[in-house]
Amino acid sequence: MREAEASQLRNLGLFRGLTEENFTALLQAAALQWVPAQTVLLEEGKIPDSLFILLEGLVDLFTRYGKRESTLTVLRPVRAFVLASAVGGLPCVQSARALTRARILTVPASLLRGMVGRDPAFSRSVARELSVSYGCVSIELKSQKLRTGIERLANWIIRAHGHSGIGNRLSLPFDKRTLASRIGMTPENLSRSLAQLDKHGVTVNGREILIRDHAALAKLAKTGLI
Amino acid sequence: MREAEASQLRNLGLFRGLTEENFTALLQAAALQWVPAQTVLLEEGKIPDSLFILLEGLVDLFTRYGKRESTLTVLRPVRAFVLASAVGGLPCVQSARALTRARILTVPASLLRGMVGRDPAFSRSVARELSVSYGCVSIELKSQKLRTGIERLANWIIRAHGHSGIGNRLSLPFDKRTLASRIGMTPENLSRSLAQLDKHGVTVNGREILIRDHAALAKLAKTGLI
């Protein structure tokens, strides 16, 4: 593992409280790999035997229902995932696949469960991380129940701009089909909604998004509510 | 506190691993009360200074968005809630109100946070409880994104029948307006959907539900998927 990666891991909320000794043990037991795009990392319903940590690339957490499919969220580095299942020993509630080529670290779940019992600081971190995840899914659920498609889109753009925008510009990190699924609409409707955003201060050109009028967009998104 | 209540608490997954000493300390610091129906217990966005435990009655976890409102879930006893916010020290992502007269125990969040650091068994329980909650919300989100209204209704009936059905009968535990909001539809549509269920082996009469053909209902709900 590269130096930079180890220090990124160390700074991850989840591992910051870990003793040096436990952190070293964790790195010893962990496996590092590059996986190609579209690699399925784990499947819904299975109990994972590892915790996954995304170091580079994007990972899609999705679910299937018959022949329909929906992406629940797209993870960016550096981020641990399936923590709830790995620590709780519970079946995964979603599947995961690499959306791009991705660098993944896997840590044996048994090791983690042991550490949670022994290292109080770590168990606090785990509880905190799970709390944050819980909050994120809840917010997503609220968004799905209370907002219309274009409102969810506006919100997504504002949040995406918040972490990867440059000036008043934003470049879509993945294709529109995935974005549509992420937001909870069909690709056709996403296309139409993006066109509609012109009336709300946003210009779209391919994957490039220009936020001409941030206030108008925020008004559509009803930022502040929820 | 009554004997029965204390033992119910002791058997709650969250507290089962607690040392006798810590459990006693927790009871010492806790406050017990009856609250009337409609009491707002906590509001979205605030950091709760207590963990709540529902001992009797029903509690509605809901959210507002402008003038719209949606109930995210209805809790039954015995169940702890806002654990994520209380332990993580994070703002609540939903509001809570008593749906009926309810018996509520509150435990200072500071006490809990201390225990999470000191008692490894308890921190494991917290992590497990949070994992389960995370799973529940995720399943709810998937249901919302992938199922139609009547499918969600069928699923709700099957699950409700699972925990409070008697024979092939089920009595709605709260009014239809709340159920509609819980499932994610309008009261009008719930009414129509309930009527439609007749074609799927379910007879509805007021709050009484008769499942004539469990297989047909399960087929509609597509149990097994997800």
Place this chain on the structure above:
DNA sequence: CGTCACTTTGATGCTGATCAAAAATGGTGG
């Protein structure tokens, strides 16, 4: 027995899904 809240029913319209097909895009090999 009247009032009030809840529920049902009907009519109508919007939001978003589906189907079909054209247009744009991006990658590949000649």
Place this chain on the structure above:
DNA sequence: CCACCATTTTTGATCAGCATCAAAGTGACG
């Protein structure tokens, strides 16, 4: 560098699901 192909995206037409509005029916309770 260009032509070709596959894939993604857009556009248009149509349809289903669901919300909204209005009004009638039902039931609980003082």
